[in-house]
Amino acid sequence: MGSFKLGGMTLGSLFKKPETLLYPFETKPAPAGLKGHIAIDATDCILCGICAKTCPADAIVVEKKDRTWSIDPFRCVQCSSCVRACPKACLSMDPAYTPVATAQSCRVVEVPDPKAAATTPASAAETETLTES
Ligand code: SF4
Ligand code: SF4
Numbered sequence: 001m002g003s004f005k006l007g008g009m010t011l012g013s014l015f016k017k018p019e020t021l022l023y024p025f026e027t028k029p030a031p032a033g034l035k036g037h038i039a040i041d042a043t044d045c046i047l048c049g050i051c052a053k054t055c056p057a058d059a060i061v062v063e064k065k066d067r068t069w070s071i072d073p074f075r076c077v078q079c080s081s082c083v084r085a086c087p088k089a090c091l092s093m094d095p096a097y098t099p100v101a102t103a104q105s106c107r108v109v110e111v112p113d114p115k116a117a118a119t120t121p122a123s124a125a126e127t128e129t130l131t132e133s
Contacts, residue, residue: 024100035078038071039094042111045069051082051091061106070108070129073098105129 021028030036047067052060059075060082062068083091110125 027097030095030097034095034097035080035093036095037073037078037093037098038076038082039092040069040071040109041090041092042069042109044088045090045111046088047111048087050085050087054081054085056081067111067113068108069111070106072104072106074104 047062047064047069049062049064051069052058052062055076056079057075057077059072059077061070061072063070078093080093083093106129108127108129110127
């Protein structure tokens with residue numbers, strides 16, 4: 001009796017839509033409340049480093065001399081502490097899935113210099129840096 005039921009289920013599943021998705025080519029819509037990942041609008045960043053000091057996972061590095069803000073998404077635990085701590089409201093949680101990666105990498109964002117921006121329009125450049133895991 002059990003094997004008839006199992007056989008029926010197996011045959012039935014052959015004609016059903018697959019329960020799984022071909023991730024990452026297909027993804028489910030992000031559910032409400034998904035924290036996603038950290039996004040930065042670096043144009044207002046003052047490189048104060050408060051976000052880095054607040055981060056419990058040491059995921060953020062602020063290099064004042066090089067004018068860079070970087071995050072290791074593999075360390076981030078999406079706690080939002082940095083978002084709440086930023087005095088310039090530069091950081092936010094982007095409610096989208098974190099892009100897949102085949103190697104551990106850091107997101108490095110060049111923070112525009114407001115003095116240079118007085119002559120040329122400010123824009124933040126973002127680069128992806130591979131780091132050793
Ligand atoms: S969300 Fe939390 S863990 Fe992630 S970078 Fe911000 S403070 Fe660090
Ligand atoms: S993102 Fe905010 S908290 Fe972090 S260095 Fe820039 S201004 Fe400071």
